[in-house]
Amino acid sequence: MGRVFLMGQEQLGPGVPLPEPSRERPPLRFITCGSVDDGKSTLIGRLLHESKAIFEDHAAALASDSQRYGTQGGELDFALLVDGLQAEREQGITIDVAYRFFATDKGRFIVADTPGHEQYTRNMATGASTADLAILLVDARKGLLVQTRRHTRIVAMMGIRHLVLAVNKMDLVTFDEGQFLDIVAAFRQFSRPFSFTSIQAIPLDARDGDNVALPSARTPWYSGPTLLDHLEALDLGPTNALAAFRMPVQWVNRAGPDFRGLCGRVAQGTVRQGDPVQILPSGATSRVREIVVWRGSQELAGVGESITLTLEDELDVGRGDLIVSLETPPTVADQFEARLLWMGEQPLVAGRPYLFKLHSKEVPGTVSTIRHLEDVDTGAHLAARSMGLNEIGIVNLSLQQPIGFEPYSSNRTLGGFIMIDKLTCETVGAGMLEFALRRAANLHWQTLEVGMQARAELKHQTPRCIWFTGLSGAGKSTLANLLEQRLHSEGRHTYLLDGDNVRLGLNRDLGFTEADRVENIRRVAEVAKLMVDAGLIVMVAFISPYRSERRMARGLFSAGEFIEVFVDTPIEVCERRDPKGLYAKARRGELKNFTGIDSGYEAPESAEVHLRPATDSPESCVELILHKLG
Amino acid sequence: MTCHPLESESIEILREAVAGAAKPVMLYSIGKDSSVMLHLARKAFYPATPPFPLLHVDTTWKFKEMYLHRARMVAESGLTLITHTNAAGLAAGITPFTHGSSHYTDVMKTEALKQALDLHGFDVVFGGARRDEETSRAKERIFSIRSSGHRWDPRRQRPELWQTYNTRIRAGESLRVFPLSNWTEPDIWRYIQQEQIPVVPLYFAKERPVVRRSGAWIQVDDERFPLAPGEAPQLRMVRFRTLGCYPLTGALESEATTLEAILDETLRARTSERQGRLIDSDQVGSMEKKKWEGYF
Numbered sequence: 063m064g065r066v067f068l069m070g071q072e073q074l075g076p077g078v079p080l081p082e083p084s085r086e087r088p089p090l091r092f093i094t095c096g097s098v099d100d101g102k103s104t105l106i107g108r109l110l111h112e113s114k115a116i117f118e119d120h121a122a123a124l125a126s127d128s129q130r131y132g133t134q135g136g137e138l139d140f141a142l143l144v145d146g147l148q149a150e151r152e153q154g155i156t157i158d159v160a161y162r163f164f165a166t167d168k169g170r171f172i173v174a175d176t177p178g179h180e181q182y183t184r185n186m187a188t189g190a191s192t193a194d195l196a197i198l199l200v201d202a203r204k205g206l207l208v209q210t211r212r213h214t215r216i217v218a219m220m221g222i223r224h225l226v227l228a229v230n231k232m233d234l235v236t237f238d239e240g241q242f243l244d245i246v247a248a249f250r251q252f253s254r255p256f257s258f259t260s261i262q263a264i265p266l267d268a269r270d271g272d273n274v275a276l277p278s279a280r281t282p283w284y285s286g287p288t289l290l291d292h293l294e295a296l297d298l299g300p301t302n303a304l305a306a307f308r309m310p311v312q313w314v315n316r317a318g319p320d321f322r323g324l325c326g327r328v329a330q331g332t333v334r335q336g337d338p339v340q341i342l343p344s345g346a347t348s349r350v351r352e353i354v355v356w357r358g359s360q361e362l363a364g365v366g367e368s369i370t371l372t373l374e375d376e377l378d379v380g381r382g383d384l385i386v387s388l389e390t391p392p393t394v395a396d397q398f399e400a401r402l403l404w405m406g407e408q409p410l411v412a413g414r415p416y417l418f419k420l421h422s423k424e425v426p427g428t429v430s431t432i433r434h435l436e437d438v439d440t441g442a443h444l445a446a447r448s449m450g451l452n453e454i455g456i457v458n459l460s461l462q463q464p465i466g467f468e469p470y471s472s473n474r475t476l477g478g479f480i481m482i483d484k485l486t487c488e489t490v491g492a493g494m495l496e497f498a499l500r501r502a503a504n505l506h507w508q509t510l511e512v513g514m515q516a517r518a519e520l521k522h523q524t525p526r527c528i529w530f531t532g533l534s535g536a537g538k539s540t541l542a543n544l545l546e547q548r549l550h551s552e553g554r555h556t557y558l559l560d561g562d563n564v565r566l567g568l569n570r571d572l573g574f575t576e577a578d579r580v581e582n583i584r585r586v587a588e589v590a591k592l593m594v595d596a597g598l599i600v601m602v603a604f605i606s607p608y609r610s611e612r613r614m615a616r617g618l619f620s621a622g623e624f625i626e627v628f629v630d631t632p633i634e635v636c637e638r639r640d641p642k643g644l645y646a647k648a649r650r651g652e653l654k655n656f657t658g659i660d661s662g663y664e665a666p667e668s669a670e671v672h673l674r675p676a677t678d679s680p681e682s683c684v685e686l687i688l689h690k691l692g
Numbered sequence: 693m694t695c696h697p698l699e700s701e702s703i704e705i706l707r708e709a710v711a712g713a714a715k716p717v718m719l720y721s722i723g724k725d726s727s728v729m730l731h732l733a734r735k736a737f738y739p740a741t742p743p744f745p746l747l748h749v750d751t752t753w754k755f756k757e758m759y760l761h762r763a764r765m766v767a768e769s770g771l772t773l774i775t776h777t778n779a780a781g782l783a784a785g786i787t788p789f790t791h792g793s794s795h796y797t798d799v800m801k802t803e804a805l806k807q808a809l810d811l812h813g814f815d816v817v818f819g820g821a822r823r824d825e826e827t828s829r830a831k832e833r834i835f836s837i838r839s840s841g842h843r844w845d846p847r848r849q850r851p852e853l854w855q856t857y858n859t860r861i862r863a864g865e866s867l868r869v870f871p872l873s874n875w876t877e878p879d880i881w882r883y884i885q886q887e888q889i890p891v892v893p894l895y896f897a898k899e900r901p902v903v904r905r906s907g908a909w910i911q912v913d914d915e916r917f918p919l920a921p922g923e924a925p926q927l928r929m930v931r932f933r934t935l936g937c938y939p940l941t942g943a944l945e946s947e948a949t950t951l952e953a954i955l956d957e958t959l960r961a962r963t964s965e966r967q968g969r970l971i972d973s974d975q976v977g978s979m980e981k982k983k984w985e986g987y988f
Contacts, residue, residue: 089697161830162830163874163876187853313711315739318739366697417860421856
């Protein structure tokens with residue numbers, strides 16, 4: 063190892079044969095991070111080069127690319143090996159994570175080259191989420207920078223326990239030991255609170271290869287390992303192999319009428335044929351009958367293995383359930399404290415419903431509270447009501463179903479989650495569960511002796527929630543009023559929740575920002591739910607401009623209970639009517655966040671009833687709703 | 693106990709994608725990577741048959757031995773095979789000999805693939821691409837979203853954390869899923885050897901009729917090959933490192949007739965496998981450009 067001739071005749075090709083392909087340890091995954099010009103991509107290029115992972119045709123392409131895009135004055139620019147996208151080459155920066163592979167005779171490696179710019183923090187988190195180690199580059203001339211601290215914080219947050227502090231560009235400080243030691247001392251001081259398991263500091267010159275693969279003659283004062291030696295020898299410490307068994311169910315395999323296989327990848331511990339297991343969240347128990355693998359079965363399966371289990375008993379087990387050791391099951395909960403990295407272009411709004419995905423389980427839920435944001439540069443706590451792109455905060459989560467989990471610090475697979483926007487389907491958040499706020503086991507809906515059915519029967523009616531949505535001045539209150547009069551005259555028990563009236567009482571503390579509008583709807587939906595439970599026919603007349611909140615409201619009710627009525631009056635008509643003079647005010651700029659003027663309205667896509675009061679009479683509109691009620 | 697970390701990761705990806713899919717399909721190109729991917733799929737869903745069909749985009753210019761192998765694997769696996777050819781391209785007489793590799797690939801592969809996906813309405817498409825093949829592939833997610841029109845926008849990739857894959861898409865969008873993302877070429881051959889996976893015999897060295905074209909040995913696979921006046925194919929001991937359309941796939945001179953010899957040659961290789969493909973190096977960033985347009 064260590065020959066640096068690109069076209070040398072005597073060198074071996076990429077990769078080196080490994081003795082036992084089936085029993086090898088998994089490749090070491092690491093990321094490189096650091097400030098923009100600290101030489102991350104150059105270091106990766108150098109590592110690939112030293113381990114002979116660069117093919118001749120790639121080297122030839124590199125030579126021609128270096129002429130065209132290079133930043134090294136026509137010399138080979140190794141950064142171009144990893145910055146593979148046209149936009150990256152043209153701008154000379156790394157935008158997205160690149161994964162590269164190399165092997166030496168002692169180990170195999172997957173390196174994720176991650177971008178340093180703050181605007182690409184989410185891409186860095188992507189690379190860090192699967193890494194075991196981070197190489198943090200520091201320019202020997204500049205020492206620790208804001209970026210260095212930020213990246214250290216993100217690396218620690220993502221659960222990386224091993225760090226290499228690569229003090230690069232030592233040639234530019236004439237390989238001065240004092241400079242190196244000062245940087246190392248400053249970093250140890252700064253990083254103490256993060257409790258990394260290992261920190262190895264190495265003086266480097268990535269461009270020329272000093273201390274990358276071979277010890278440098280220019281740093282005689284340094285007696286530690288070279289970078290490659292350190293990567294090859296790194297002991298990751300105890301894995302989750304010895305912990306209690308956990309496996310999320312990904313897929314239920316029904317190969318035949320009598321076969322019901324539970325497929326998944328072991329996230330922790332080992333499982334043996336005959337082991338007693340528990341299914342979460344249901345709590346049902348059984349024993350492992352067989353560990354099915356390709357054309358056979360095996361006695362034992364360990365962490366990281368994809369397997370198929372059959373159980374002794376026929377249980378109701380589905381995708382997203384957790385199969386765990388019976389003796390030491392994990393906590394099951396639906397409310398958590400978590401650390402969250404926001405990755406959405408639109409800010410996070412507390413109370414708004416999102417989809418949460420934890421291992422193989424997808425469950426709707428909300429961020430109920432943003433406790434505080436963390437300043438990524440200083441770690442300081444900041445109060446906030448919303449979270450923007452690339453911000454990190456401590457939040458409380460409330461999920462609609464309980465799930466089994468492990469804290470992220472002990473198991474990334476069982477404690478890491480993503481948040482998905484229900485409309486755009488984008489991944490908007492990455493989070494790490496810290497602990498359960500309340501165990502779901504202690505949380506039971508109080509079963510009352512007199513139920514909704516009984517109350518409704520006494521009233522001889524079917525309870526309903528009739529939800530009117532539309533612009534201000536569309537005629538929601540007028541129509542709801544008229545409907546209530548009709549129902550009342552027929553002897554029905556009703557109640558009308560009107561937007562303005564509720565805002566004068568229950569919701570008087572809320573304004574008209576997006577976050578407050580979400581909370582406004584959440585509260586009124588919960589009140590409507592209680593009233594339906596009481597047996598009433600409830601009319602809700604609220605602008606309720608956002609689809610996601612109306613869907614959240616709908617989600618509180620059983621099928622058929624919730625009737626969405628779209629009061630579809632064109633904005634020109636509403637503005638002409640302007641019964642409360644609000645449009646005029648909004649146009650004059652005296653009223654902010656007014657729906658239709660400077661705040662959006664998302665029309666329903668499939669409302670049960672679609673009314674057009676601009677062309678139809680109020681009476682015929684009410685008839686349409688009554689018809690729907692049956 | 694044999695725990696193969698790459699195998700387990702790929703199986704996890706296959707199961708996760710299928711669980712989130714409405715209509716999945718596996719792109720099957722008959723080569724070594726497709727062979728490994730098909731094998732992994734059979735393992736992932738054993739004892740059931742994988743719950744999706746195979747799709748082969750057939751340019752009509754594959755090696756004869758590839759068609760034979762395809763028939764064999766379809767019979768053995770029990771999967772349904774869908775083949776699709778761009779009929780308009782065929783009718784227009786577009787061939788690799790007459791229209792240049794770039795235009796030919798665009799019409800008979802990229803366009804044909806998009807036609808097939810639209811025709812059947814597949815929402816999740818498995819592909820055998822690996823990140824070690826090429827720089828723009830090294831940047832791609834395992835679950836890679838395509839807008840309607842099958843376009844890839846590298847600047848709008850979803851963050852992909854842990855093995856927690858977002859399988860949600862909007863109407864008109866689709867996912868390309870790459871279970872072999874983290875495999876390297878030597879990994880593929882070691883696994884073929886370990887699992888005794890059948891591959892097309894063209895990977896093994898044998899005396900084959902070839903002619904010299906653009907610095908590469910091209911096999912004269914059928915009578916459609918336009919020989920120069922007086923030119924005759926010569927018999928040479930060659931094998932193929934990758935397989936595609938025979939007029940565009942260069943053979944290398946080799947004595948490797950066993951898997952051990954192939955693996956040894958792979959580990960000693962000093963050029964990348966895609967160098968044998970004539971379509972990648974047309975222009976700088978050409979793979980990224982093809983991927984933008986919907987190529988795998």
